[in-house]
Structure formats: C-alpha cells, structure tokens
Amino acid sequence: MSKVELYVYDLSNGLAKQLSRQLTGKQIDGIWHTSVVVFGREIFYGQGVCETLPGQSHHGKPLQIVDMGETALDQDTFNEYLTEMRQHYTADKYHLLEFNCNSFTNDCVGFLTGGSIPSWISDLPSDFLSTPFGAALRPTIDAMFRRPVPGAAPTLATLRPSPADAAAAISASPNPGLAASLLQAVASQAFSPTAPASSGSAAPSAPPLASSSTVSAPIHICTNPSSLHSLLRTHKAVIVFFTSTTCGPCRMVEPVFEDLAYAKTHRSGKDRTAFVKVDMDVGLGGQAGAEWGIRATPTFLFFLEGKKIHELKGANAPELRSQVDLLLYQAFPPHPHTSLPLPVVEALSTNPILFTQPPAYDNLLNKLSSFIDASSPSHQVLEAKEQIITRRTMSLYLSARFPSDRNASPPKGLSASPQLISSWSASTRTITQALPTAQVFPLVDLWRLALLDEAVGTWCATNPSAINPVHIFLRKADEALSASQSEARNFILIALRMLANAFACSVLAKDLLSAAGQRVAATKVIVSSLLHADTAVRTAAASLAFNVAAFLQKGRVDKIRGASATDNEVEEDGEWEVELVSAVLEALSNEGQSEEAVHRLTAALAFLLRLSPVYESQLVPFLEVLHAKDTLMVKLAAGGCGEKGVQKKEVRKLVEEVAEKLCP
Known part of the structure; x- marks a missing residue:
C-alpha cells in the first residue's frame, strides 16, 4: 500500500495567470505540468520517463499537491509497469500539447488507483488553441518538436522555435512583449534538463486550484x-x-x-x-x-x-x-434560425457603433480646469490637475493619435504605454472624487477617445475596479440615472458614448458583459438611459444596446460555424437576455421621434433574438406576452415614429423582417 499524490506545477511560473487575458482575451490560470508521487519517488515524463525525490525536480516546489488516494499494488508490479511505459513514453515522442506529462500521469494514476487526474488538467477544450494567439502559436510548438534525426531526443537547440514561427505567434498577440516573455518562460521550464535527486521535503498540500482552462491539444x-x-x-x-x-x-x-x-x-x-x-x-x-x-x-x-x-x-x-x-x-x-431566411438581418454589420469624432481638446481642458479651480481643490487634486491639464499628457497623446484634422495621419504604431495609462487613471480617480458628477464630462470625453486605442482598452479590462476609469464612470452614470440628475445630462450622454467605444476592444467588451465583471452595472445604465427624456441620450443608449447585442451575435455565429468563439464569447444567461429584450421593446414602444434610435433598437432586438440559445424556451413566450410584433409594426404606421412613421426604406425592411420572422 502506498499513498498516491499528484504534484502540479505551472510551466509559465505564474505568467499565464497574470498575462493570459492580455494575450488571448481569456483567463488561463496555468500551463500545467504534473508528476505522480508514489513509493517515495516523484515520476514524470519529459525527456523520457524521469524519477527524482519528491519536490526535487527542475520544476522546483510544486504549486500544489492533490491527494489521489492509495494504491493496492506493490512496488515491484509498478516498476514492471514503468519498464513497459518507458518503451512508449520516450523523449522523441514528447509533445507539449499532444503527448505530454499529463498524458503520462493520467495513465499512472489510472494503473495505480483506477482513477484519473483532475478534469481541469486533463480536459482538452482547446480554449487556448482556439484564440488567435493560440492558433498562431500552434505551428511554433509543432516546430519545436521537429527532430533533425528520427528518434533523436529533444534538446534545447532542436526545440527552439524559428524566428519566423515565434514572430507569427507573438504578432498575433495585442502585446508582443508579453507574448515573448510567456513563450520564453514556458520553453525554459518545459525543456530544462532534470535536476539530480536530492533530499528534501515536499511542499504542503494546498486546496485544488479553481482553473478556468488549461493549455492542451x-x-x-x-x-x-x-x-x-x-x-x-x-x-x-x-x-x-x-x-x-x-x-x-x-x-x-x-x-x-x-x-x-x-x-x-x-x-x-x-x-x-x-x-x-x-x-x-x-x-x-x-x-x-x-x-x-x-x-x-x-x-x-x-x-x-x-x-x-x-x-x-x-x-x-x-x-x-x-x-x-x-x-x-x-x-x-443546429439552431432553428440557421435555416430561417433573414436577408436583412444577415446583412447587418456586427461591427460596433463607435463615436470617433475628436473633441476640441483645448476647450475640454479649459472647462475641466475651471471646474477644478471653483472646487477649492486639495493638494491631491492639484497634482491631478497638473498631470491632466497643465502637463497635458493625455490630450497631447490623443491629439497625436486621433488628430482633429481628418487629413492628418497619426504616427504608425503609436499606442499608450501602461505607465502612461496608469498615470492618467490615478489622476482621473482623484478628480472624479473631488468634482460633482455633472462636472466630470470633459474628462469622460478624453477617455471616450482613448478607448479606441486597444492598449488602453486592454489595460482597463485587466486592472482593478477602484482605479479603472471605465468602471468609475459606469458607477457614476448609474448613480446619476438612479437619482434622475437632470444637470448630469452631458455626463450621461458622453459616458454612454464612452461605453459604446469600449466595444472597440473585445477584452474590455467581455469584461463589461461577463457575469463576474460589470454586467449588472452596465445593464442598469442601458435600461435606464433607453428611457431618458433626452433624444440624444436615448440614441446613444440605443447605440450601446446595439453593441452589446452585436457582440453576443458574433460569438453565436462563430460557435455555429465551428470557429473560435473566444474573442466574442460571453456566457449566455436567459434572465439577463430577457431583461435586455424587455428594455429594448419598451424603448421601441416609447420612441416616437428618432428614426435613427428605432433603427438601432430594432437591429439590437434582431441580434438579441437571432440564434439565442434560450429563444424557444424563454424569449418566445415573453415576446408573445409583450405583443412584440405589434410594437414593431406600429413604428411603420403614421404617428408611430414621426408624423408618417418610419420612412427610410432599409429601416422599414428591417422592422418588417424582425416582426414577421423573429417575433411570434
């Protein structure tokens, strides 16, 4: 009898957990390496089947130890099994994705106990490989395992990716520097020679990691x-x-x-x-x-x-x-909508509606400066003013990246650094804490434009809510709408446009729409602003609702096509989708002035309904109760939207198609 333990290591040494969202748009908690510990030995597969004293391999101390139970087999029987397995788990067969340490430990655990290693290690969901970065990295990993001589063991020299292979993978990431660091760390851990066995004690057992995904074939x-x-x-x-x-x-x-x-x-x-x-x-x-x-x-x-x-x-x-x-x-x-002819809906672009018009930078800074001066600012607020207004680092960058002159070409490759974004965010937080919500709109307008830079959006998606300007402004908008602050109209309008621009970055969009992110706050702002008394606010809210629905639609279409849905994939939630559909229908029912708002709301409704996994179970009964078809068709009649109803031909066709084919 012997206790059987699984030692778990992270080949990225924490870099995957720290950087994966920036690189892939998906949280990956580790690139797992495992070994089995039994009969006082740690056994793993790398350059062949290797053995060492527990915790003394070149991977160092295990990240955690998982108890796999006990084996009823004796040591001699297990040794005979290992002798046979060494003939198959040879160095030349090792592949980081397809035939690796986890394949070996799963077999050993199965032989010893009849069980298997945890599913968060052994499952092969292809989450990593289906991201743009993972797909580009696949040829690089394959190239690492091409031996110049059949049967030759892997070495650091033969396993290095070619410059072209590495460049392809790195360039697929929004942050090439981080991608290069992660590749280097994984290669170093995976291909280092095994350290000789020595005495030492194993790390204390830790609770199983809550892994969202793992890298595997x-x-x-x-x-x-x-x-x-x-x-x-x-x-x-x-x-x-x-x-x-x-x-x-x-x-x-x-x-x-x-x-x-x-x-x-x-x-x-x-x-x-x-x-x-x-x-x-x-x-x-x-x-x-x-x-x-x-x-x-x-x-x-x-x-x-x-x-x-x-x-x-x-x-x-x-x-x-x-x-x-x-x-x-x-x-x-397949979803029933895949065979339903929807030519007008299918012709709709799923690209987000973005507000790209550069503001009058000097006017914004002067307005913000006057607000700060009138507020009896503290020392911290004056320092923030120095950063944002006097030194003008934010507006100088934005005017270069997004020039007011449409004929001017911004410098190629210009993007904000993390240090610069962090500095802007700290100053933004200080200023928003000192000023009334209604006076913050000049600052929001700067961030509206900044979010068109993917580096800014990625930074906002991966930093804590307390210092994240998108989250800060989202909370402020919710508070202003809940309190019906009429004086905050300009702030609400620009905050909605800023939130719409957040969809220029898929990582930030997923943060806004994920259940663990800002979904609740974002939904409250959308629902409230769709019913605002101001037409411009309602139109901006309709644009934001469209972006949400279009993002969902992209993920659904990708999934049905069998392509990667990682960039646009959001966890579906029937109750949440019903809430959005209800808000859009109510907004359509009340909208009697803006044909543009009707157009965007109808397109949003189409995307919320089409290919929804809860369409038949939850949405169809709900649409029937709310008389959704009648709500849409009224917009085409006199007085439904303006004196004569919707007039634009393309909008009328869209309203008719959604009413007749997607609404029961």
Whole structure:
C-alpha cells in the first residue's frame, strides 16, 4: 500500500495567470505540468520517463499537491509497469500539447488507483488553441518538436522555435512583449534538463486550484480503461480511435482523424467534444479495447452522452468524416434560425457603433480646469490637475493619435504605454472624487477617445475596479440615472458614448458583459438611459444596446460555424437576455421621434433574438406576452415614429423582417 499524490506545477511560473487575458482575451490560470508521487519517488515524463525525490525536480516546489488516494499494488508490479511505459513514453515522442506529462500521469494514476487526474488538467477544450494567439502559436510548438534525426531526443537547440514561427505567434498577440516573455518562460521550464535527486521535503498540500482552462491539444491519448471512462463521463460527444503500432491502415487514416479533431473541438463547458486515441500496444490500451470488443485496427467508436451509437472499422476517410459530422449534429443540433431566411438581418454589420469624432481638446481642458479651480481643490487634486491639464499628457497623446484634422495621419504604431495609462487613471480617480458628477464630462470625453486605442482598452479590462476609469464612470452614470440628475445630462450622454467605444476592444467588451465583471452595472445604465427624456441620450443608449447585442451575435455565429468563439464569447444567461429584450421593446414602444434610435433598437432586438440559445424556451413566450410584433409594426404606421412613421426604406425592411420572422 502506498499513498498516491499528484504534484502540479505551472510551466509559465505564474505568467499565464497574470498575462493570459492580455494575450488571448481569456483567463488561463496555468500551463500545467504534473508528476505522480508514489513509493517515495516523484515520476514524470519529459525527456523520457524521469524519477527524482519528491519536490526535487527542475520544476522546483510544486504549486500544489492533490491527494489521489492509495494504491493496492506493490512496488515491484509498478516498476514492471514503468519498464513497459518507458518503451512508449520516450523523449522523441514528447509533445507539449499532444503527448505530454499529463498524458503520462493520467495513465499512472489510472494503473495505480483506477482513477484519473483532475478534469481541469486533463480536459482538452482547446480554449487556448482556439484564440488567435493560440492558433498562431500552434505551428511554433509543432516546430519545436521537429527532430533533425528520427528518434533523436529533444534538446534545447532542436526545440527552439524559428524566428519566423515565434514572430507569427507573438504578432498575433495585442502585446508582443508579453507574448515573448510567456513563450520564453514556458520553453525554459518545459525543456530544462532534470535536476539530480536530492533530499528534501515536499511542499504542503494546498486546496485544488479553481482553473478556468488549461493549455492542451484537442486529442486525448488514453492507455487505460479508467481514463477512457472518465472522458466518456465528462464529454457529450466522444470519438475513439483504436490503433496499434504495427497497423499500416491506421497510419493512413490518422492524419484525417487529427484534422477532424482540430476542426471540431472548439466547444467548451458542457458542450465538449473529445477525440481520443487508444494505442492497443501501449500500457493497458489492450484492456480498453477488449472491453469494447475491438478485434482489429483501425476501429472508431462514436459515443453520445456516454452511450455507444456507432462503430466504424477500417481506414475509410470519407465515412469517418460523415460519421463525425452526424455525431456532432446529434449532440449539438443546429439552431432553428440557421435555416430561417433573414436577408436583412444577415446583412447587418456586427461591427460596433463607435463615436470617433475628436473633441476640441483645448476647450475640454479649459472647462475641466475651471471646474477644478471653483472646487477649492486639495493638494491631491492639484497634482491631478497638473498631470491632466497643465502637463497635458493625455490630450497631447490623443491629439497625436486621433488628430482633429481628418487629413492628418497619426504616427504608425503609436499606442499608450501602461505607465502612461496608469498615470492618467490615478489622476482621473482623484478628480472624479473631488468634482460633482455633472462636472466630470470633459474628462469622460478624453477617455471616450482613448478607448479606441486597444492598449488602453486592454489595460482597463485587466486592472482593478477602484482605479479603472471605465468602471468609475459606469458607477457614476448609474448613480446619476438612479437619482434622475437632470444637470448630469452631458455626463450621461458622453459616458454612454464612452461605453459604446469600449466595444472597440473585445477584452474590455467581455469584461463589461461577463457575469463576474460589470454586467449588472452596465445593464442598469442601458435600461435606464433607453428611457431618458433626452433624444440624444436615448440614441446613444440605443447605440450601446446595439453593441452589446452585436457582440453576443458574433460569438453565436462563430460557435455555429465551428470557429473560435473566444474573442466574442460571453456566457449566455436567459434572465439577463430577457431583461435586455424587455428594455429594448419598451424603448421601441416609447420612441416616437428618432428614426435613427428605432433603427438601432430594432437591429439590437434582431441580434438579441437571432440564434439565442434560450429563444424557444424563454424569449418566445415573453415576446408573445409583450405583443412584440405589434410594437414593431406600429413604428411603420403614421404617428408611430414621426408624423408618417418610419420612412427610410432599409429601416422599414428591417422592422418588417424582425416582426414577421423573429417575433411570434
């Protein structure tokens, strides 16, 4: 009997958790490396199967230790297993994504205990690889594992990415410097030689990390029945490829299987798809095959929610593609709107409505200066005034980046540095605390333009709410709308335009719309401002509502197409969507003056309804109760919007299509 523990390390040494959102637009808590500790030894896979004293590998102290239970096997039996596994887990087969340390530890844990390593490590959702940065990084990682001599062990020299490969991955990131740092850190940790064993004690056990995602390939490597059963439990659709080392037809069809895996595994959460490879000659792969009656290779089994629904024998590539498509169709049936002709809605651009007109910088600064001088400012406020107004660092940058003269060309590559943005934010926080909300609008107008710089948007999305100007102004707008502060009309109007411009940066947009971010506050501002007495405010609010709906629509379309939805993916929430639809319909019902507002509201409604996963279950009954179709058609009649109703031909067509085809 021996205790079995899983040692967990982060190959990025914390950089993934710190930088992943800037690089990929998605939070990745770690690039996990694992090893198994049993019989007083730490065993892991890298440059072959390696052993050391617990906690004494080149990875240092484990980030955490996970208790995997006890094994009833004796040490000699496990040693015999390791001898066999060393023949298959060789240095030349190692791949950072496809056949790595986690594949090895999962097999060992399965052999020792019948269990598997935690799903947040072993699941292969392709979250990282489906981001633009991850997709660009994929060829770089593949290049790292091309050996000049077949069977040669990996070395630092042969595993370095070429300058062209590295440049492609780095350039796909919004922050090339951070991308280069992360690549260097991972390569250094993954390919360092193993340190000799020495005495030492393991780190104390820590609670399991709450990981949102991990970096891994879309193909599972299974060599024991327990690992396969774990995958069947945790994935809705599973395709298992039973192969063997000596099978020629297997080698012929394997590239097709791999291509399908990379093309079809962009789903996450409960909608996961797993492509699994079981080599009958490796580990307990033969037992896994025997359990399902596999007598020849290649054989493909297709599972839906853990139940086998089809079996395909032989290297029939066209049939394999057809069966994969059929399984995924059954697992994830298409939305009814995918077959509904909506030419006007489909022609709508999902690009955000942005307010790009440069302000009169000097007038804004003079106005803000007069407000500060009249407020009996403190020492801190005067320092903030020095930064924003006297030194004019913000307006000087903005006037260079967004010149008032439309014929002028800004310098190429000009972008605000994190240090500069941090300085502006600190001054902004101080000034907004000292001035009444109604007097802050000149400062908001500067940030409205600044958010068109993606570096500014990314900084705002990844910094605490207390110093984040977008969050600060959002709270101020909510307070002003809740208190019906008529004197704050200018502030509310410009704050809405600033929030609309936040959608120029997908990372910031996701922060505003995520349940863990600013969704509640942003929704309150949208709902309240859509019913504002001022037409300009309502039109700006309609623009913001459109941007929210268009962002949701992009993610839904990407998901249906099977492409990466990472950049625009927001967690769907039926109650939240019903609230937005209700607000848009009420605003449409009340809007009798601005045809532009009607246009944007109708487009927003179309995007909120089209492809919504809760369309039939929650939205259709709600639309019927609110008589949504009648609300829209009234806008076309005399008095519905202006004396003669909506007049623009394209707006009338949109209203008619949404009313007739999306509203029951």
